Amino acid sequence: MPDPAPRTRPHRHPHPRVTVIGGGFAGLTAAITAAESGALVTLHEAHGTLGGRARTAEGPYRTNEGPHALYSRGPHWAWLTQRDLLGPLAAVPAREGARFRFHRHGKLRRTPPLAMLRLARRAPEQAPVDMDFTTWATGIAGPEAARAAAHYAAVALFHHDPGSLSARFVQERLHRATALPPEAHYPRGGWGEVIDRMAARAWDLGVRIETSARVDALPENRPVIVATSLDAARRLLRDASLTWPSGRTVLLDLALRADRRSDPFVVSDLDAPGWLERFTAQDPSLAPAGQHLLQGQFPIAPRTPKADGVAHAERILDAGFHDWRARTVRRREAIANGRTGAVDHPGTTWRDRPAIDRGDGVLLAGDQVAAPGVLAEVAFNSAITAATLAVRAVGALRAVKGAGAARP
Incomplete structure (x- = not known):
């Protein structure tokens, strides 16, 4: 324009x-x-x-x-x-949705812990404002599910320690991020x-x-x-x-040559906060023909070096993307510091x-x-x-x- x-x-x-x-x-x-x-x-x-x-x-x-998406219930x-400003949306093909993976205990899995899904179904209003998410969720679903849920919710938090935040704040994001049908849509x-x-x-x-x-x-x-x-x-x-506090996260853009093997659509890290998504799964126009465009975010603590977030991203790539280093045609890294929205600590809304x-x-x-x-x-x-x-x-x-x- x-x-x-x-x-x-x-x-x-x-x-x-x-x-x-x-x-x-x-x-x-x-x-x-x-x-x-x-x-x-x-x-x-x-x-x-x-x-x-x-x-x-x-x-x-x-x-x-x-990583960007529009939540349809907002x-x-x-x-x-x-x-008429929304415009055409890119739907995720069913075959790609089936390639959603969870990184847990060092391996890629097709499903998250069942207790995490049960926890996610709880209405945000049930979570207290003045208690941290880990304490509240552990009392309901146990420590493993609480940890996995906190890390999964980081897709909407961009924070290195989501379990330390207000239970109400995190639960709202966990509830929305696991809704069925999915809320996330892509212009x-x-x-x-x-x-x-x-x-x-x-x-x-x-x-x-x-x-x-x-x-x-x-x-x-x-x-x-x-x-x-x-x-x-x-x-x-x-x-x-x-x-007001915000998150700090390493952003990764990666273009890979397509491979005969099936690359995952999303890898959500449940061992630590981290998210990697293949955006050309729903919109191939985002990269040249025959290439995949990946975008990810890997939160790091305030004084943690960028290299730690990059190393985290590479561990996820090693786990899910065959021969990704040889297939890389473009790579860009950056840090988003205080530019990822507000986070609410216990006792605040x-x-x-x-x-x-x-x-x-x-x-x-x-x-x-x-x-x-x-x-x-x-x-x-x-x-x-x-x-x-x-x-x-x-x-x-x-x-x-x-x-x-x-x-x-």
């Missing part, structure tokens, strides 16, 4: 205007929501392209920033569908295709989108929605209280995270703020709330301006 920044549209209303800082999933959701309510909106994105962590790489390998699913062509459709929708609504437009100081015009990472928001707002409304017309949106949901749902829910509050503020400002103009 061409950069809409240099184009202009006639203003439908006089000022005030909603300003959105950040052009990722949260920023675009907020901009669309505010514009649909009739507000004038300007969106600033520091990078040359929109999307944030939802960007999909250009070129022959259509990688996301780590509120953003209905919102995207209603606006064909990668998440970037969804972002392109959202950007087009924003433009059609009159949103002024400015890319390569870094904002280093909070704008004076309010309301303003800061839809950046929490670290960036803390610097921009000069507010030291804007902190999403309500304890940094508030969306910061006062004085400043609002936050993103995946580490006070909004419910799993993965991208937090960014979506916070964006809807922030946009709603911004539109109300715009209405109040217009009313004040109107009253002033009516005075003799």
